[in-house]
Amino acid sequence: SYELTQPPSVSVSPGQTARITCSGDALPNQYAFWYQQKPGQAPVLVIYKDSERPSGIPERFSGSSSGTTVTLTISAVQAEDEADYYCQSGDNSGTDVVFGGGTKLTVL
């Protein structure tokens, strides 16, 4: 079955830039989406269609794509950004939906 691969954890100090990658063979053909999930809460969409930001999401969140890898970048990280981040996409058939395993962002 199709998989998306994320690093389990990323750590940064406040004010630094955090980059979370997500790799998958179908990513050149399918958009990627990113969700932020804080403990005990539902996920929140922070990036859609690789790099678009929903209304209400701070400008410090951005997304990019290059080949089989997509990247979520959080600039000038704040303590409130500490959360689990999940990438999500589809397989080449467009039918199945797949999530990455998630990356725990720790703000030191």
Next chain:
Amino acid sequence: EVQLVESGGGLVKPGGSLRLSCAASGFTFSNAWMSWVRQAPGKGQEWVGRIKSKTDGETTDYAAPVKGRFTISRDDSKNTLYLQMNSLKTEDTAVYYCTTLSGSYSLGWYFAYWGQGTLVTVSS
């Protein structure tokens, strides 16, 4: 404001059944494609399935682990989405989220709005 409120979770024995409901408000539910996503304790998200709008045929798709056991349906007169779960297994234990579904087959699907989730525990 979009609101999705799930209900119906609880403890059920392996082999049992449960029906989850999701009350939707703040958008035109009848036009929306909807989905269920679940998250096992301490694990990541897993897509369960989707249902199209009545206009688009109200057809359904399911992830392989639940196909043949779970059924998604909708009642547009009540703005409510359902998930009927039969032949439950211990590995179905998870928080189940109701979500809106956006996107396309060619470019990908995504979940713009999520409910707060309802916990289903399958245990003897």
